[in-house]
Amino acid sequence: MTDQPVFRPFLMAALVSTLALFSTAARADDTAFGLSPEQPARLRAEKNDAAIAAISPDFKFVTPGKFTVAVSPGGPPLATYATDAKTVVGADPDYASAIADSLGLELELLPVAWIDWPLGLTSRKYDAVISNVGVTEQRKEKFDFSTYRQGLHGFFVKSGSPITAIKEPKDAAGLRFIVGAGTNQERILLRWSDEDVAAGLKPLELQYYDDEAASLLAVSSGRADVIVQPHAQLVFIAARDHNIKRVGTLSAGWPDRSDVAIATKKDSGLADALTIATNGLITSGVYGRILDHWHLSEEALPQSETNPPGLPRS
Structure with a gap:
């Protein structure tokens, strides 16, 4: 931190x-x-x-x-x-x-x-x-x-989402991501979006919310597809609420560990x-x-x- x-x-x-x-x-x-x-x-x-x-x-x-x-x-x-x-x-x-x-x-x-x-x-x-x-x-x-x-950062989606895995930029093309403004996650996702556009794929859509509750509501209601936050925090939320699931992780130093x-x-x-x-x-x-x-x-x-x-x- x-x-x-x-x-x-x-x-x-x-x-x-x-x-x-x-x-x-x-x-x-x-x-x-x-x-x-x-x-x-x-x-x-x-x-x-x-x-x-x-x-x-x-x-x-x-x-x-x-x-x-x-x-x-x-x-x-x-x-x-x-x-x-x-x-x-x-x-x-x-x-x-x-x-x-x-x-x-x-x-x-x-x-x-x-x-x-x-x-x-x-x-x-x-x-x-x-x-x-x-x-x-x-x-x-x-x-x-x-x-x-x-x-690690975590990629989490609502339970029952058809999204099953996000491992690389092409898996994220066209999806709506909730991410914190000014964070390392945002920096990486912007690079992913640029790579997708350069490859002829759809860009990522980044969404920003003021608090965790609003972010989780956006995912559960379908206004967003994926939430990206520190992996450990989302692991706890998933175990607590049972309504989101992990579909991938992302190194904080991407592309390096x-x-x-x-x-x-x-x-x-x-x-x-x-x-x-x-x-x-x-x-x-x-x-x-x-x-x-x-x-x-x-x-x-x-x-x-x-x-x-x-x-x-x-």
């Missing part, structure tokens, strides 16, 4: 209000997610000696014996407040817990406003940020990254250890089970990398 428009697909809070989250929490509990503060389904991981050995001798945890992680509770299934309105739960907290286990540490989660994480990380208020942060070349100047998910990563302070000496820990979770299967529990298996990475190529400067 970022305050720059081109990277707005990572900003979950911009599309889901806090009040809406609380009002839908009980309904969400009827799905496979489960938003209770106890999180009985949370997976634990074994200690990873190789990851521990990779921590720089110069690195000092904010609190000895604890892995202090900042997370922004911007929306389910990534991170949100539980039904007690104070405990942060979701895929990112579960992943943070598994990383803490791997390092032999106790997890301490700190809820923060998403816009505040860079300053908090550079000022050593926490050891790491695990909050759907996308890797960008600009951010790599100040932070190190250990990847743990793909950054764009990854989500743990952010740590530049050259702090922790990033390689977190990458090793993540790869250990992938090998053990814990990683896959966490993503599957939160309906995010499409976002799985084959392996974690330290500081891979990121989205270019806008």
